[in-house]
Amino acid sequence: MNHCEGDHCVTCSDEAVRVTVVRLLGDDLAETDVGGGRTEEVSVALVDVSVGDVILVHAKEAIGVVS
Amino acid sequence: MRYVDEYRDAGKARALAASIASLCEPGRSYKFMEVCGGHTHTIYKHGLEDYLPENVTLVHGPGCPVCVIPMGRVDDTIHIAEQPGVIMTSFGDMMRVPGGRGSFFDSKAQGADIRMVYSPLDALKIARTNPDKKVVFMAIGFETTAPSTAMTMLRAKAEGLKNFSIFCNHVTIIPAIKAILDSPDLRLDGFIGPGHVSTVIGCRPYDFIARTYGKPLVVAGFEPLDILQSIHMLLTQLAEGRSEVENQYGRVVPWDGNPKALKVINETMELRPYFEWRGLGSISHSALRVRDAHAEFDAERIFEIPGVRVADPKACQCGEVLKGVLKPWECKVFGTACTPETPIGTCMVSSEGACAAYYNFGRFSRERVREATHG
Numbered sequence: 001m002n003h004c005e006g007d008h009c010v011t012c013s014d015e016a017v018r019v020t021v022v023r024l025l026g027d028d029l030a031e032t033d034v035g036g037g038r039t040e041e042v043s044v045a046l047v048d049v050s051v052g053d054v055i056l057v058h059a060k061e062a063i064g065v066v067s
Numbered sequence: 068m069r070y071v072d073e074y075r076d077a078g079k080a081r082a083l084a085a086s087i088a089s090l091c092e093p094g095r096s097y098k099f100m101e102v103c104g105g106h107t108h109t110i111y112k113h114g115l116e117d118y119l120p121e122n123v124t125l126v127h128g129p130g131c132p133v134c135v136i137p138m139g140r141v142d143d144t145i146h147i148a149e150q151p152g153v154i155m156t157s158f159g160d161m162m163r164v165p166g167g168r169g170s171f172f173d174s175k176a177q178g179a180d181i182r183m184v185y186s187p188l189d190a191l192k193i194a195r196t197n198p199d200k201k202v203v204f205m206a207i208g209f210e211t212t213a214p215s216t217a218m219t220m221l222r223a224k225a226e227g228l229k230n231f232s233i234f235c236n237h238v239t240i241i242p243a244i245k246a247i248l249d250s251p252d253l254r255l256d257g258f259i260g261p262g263h264v265s266t267v268i269g270c271r272p273y274d275f276i277a278r279t280y281g282k283p284l285v286v287a288g289f290e291p292l293d294i295l296q297s298i299h300m301l302l303t304q305l306a307e308g309r310s311e312v313e314n315q316y317g318r319v320v321p322w323d324g325n326p327k328a329l330k331v332i333n334e335t336m337e338l339r340p341y342f343e344w345r346g347l348g349s350i351s352h353s354a355l356r357v358r359d360a361h362a363e364f365d366a367e368r369i370f371e372i373p374g375v376r377v378a379d380p381k382a383c384q385c386g387e388v389l390k391g392v393l394k395p396w397e398c399k400v401f402g403t404a405c406t407p408e409t410p411i412g413t414c415m416v417s418s419e420g421a422c423a424a425y426y427n428f429g430r431f432s433r434e435r436v437r438e439a440t441h442g
Contacts, residue, residue, distance in 0.1 A: 060186030061215035
């Protein structure tokens with residue numbers, strides 16, 4: 001049984017997931033484009049982001065912005 | 068794909084490989100440790116070892132969080148899950164990690180309510196919709212996932228949730244690197260530093276590796292060219308007689324890390340006096356626990372935890388693999404008794420574990436080399 005999607009592991013792997021911010025939702029949450037036409041809600045409490053930014057997400061918490 | 072294709076260009080990889088070969092002194096061998104399991108995964112998936120000269124060896128480090136969890140903590144989690152009215156939540160990879168009494172899957176089969184989640188936020192949702200249950204999140208990971216756990220505790224506090232807690236197993240990377248540097252088993256020439264841990268902690272905490280131990284460290288990204296370039300940077304430092312901390316992954320890692328993330332970790336968690344790591348033993352100040360101010364979310368204070376130390380199975384050599392002393396295929400049970408389907412050791416569970424990564428991607432190329440060598 002494998003719980004991995006693509007190249008990364010859903011676990012706390014050091015390889016975070018890159019996603020694009022589609023919409024800021026308030027309460028420090030954002031809707032993000034995770035590829036394949038799918039979106040996911042993640043927390044952006046710890047980064048300063050705008051729509052269109054590519055962010056690194058770990059366990060649904062954005063920890064960095066890709067420049 | 069942006070940020071991906073340009074870091075997988077085969078022509079550039081070959082050019083870097085040639086440049087790497089030219090930096091190596093004839094007759095000298097080089098041993099670099101990639102600390103992070105994500106790097107191990109990339110190295111095997113893309114066959115990067117085939118690009119390197121024979122005298123450059125990559126050693127896999129302890130940076131796979133699933134791999135370093137000792138069996139006793141798995142048993143403790145199962146013990147909590149078996150208490151009346153408890154819903155235990157965990158990342159998917161933890162589900163198959165064998166403890167002394169079996170895995171989470173085994174416990175689930177026997178009736179415990181253990182659910183896989185993608186984040187602590189998902190566990191929080193379960194707590195909101197099950198107010199009559201005690202929902203526990205089994206938190207693991209390095210500084211990359213600790214911010215997510217910290218923010219979840221702060222959100223739970225803001226909402227006034229009373230049925231949610233954290234079984235905290237977060238570990239910190241610096242003491243593990245120091246334990247490896249102090250280990251007499253291994254002689255290393257430098258480190259490929261963890262990319263996303265550094266997004267949070269920055270590059271400064273590695274200074275002692277360069278200053279005190281005289282070893283270069285290059286914080287690296289996760290694409291094949293990132294890793295080859297980092298090896299090139301390490302060899303350049305050695306050729307020039309330098310030992311410094313350098314950042315190859317500047318497009319993501321700020322030199323000072325993410326101060327907001329560090330602040331929420333520090334607000335909610337503190338260092339434990341000691342914590343047991345699989346393979347590395349007990350390391351002082353190497354793991355986090357919930358602070359007194361957030362005791363209401365600390366599963367270790369809500370539930371009675373057995374805390375029994377469980378010895379690893381004798382056949383399992385994860386400890387040596389985690390310290391980089393053994394390559395995965397040198398373990399006696401690798402690929403025979405221990406496979407990703409029926410793991411004996413943790414390194415065979417997560418896709419970031421050296422054994423699983425090698426089993427999935429590396430063993431065929433090694434077989435080809437063996438066939439070519441022995442006809």
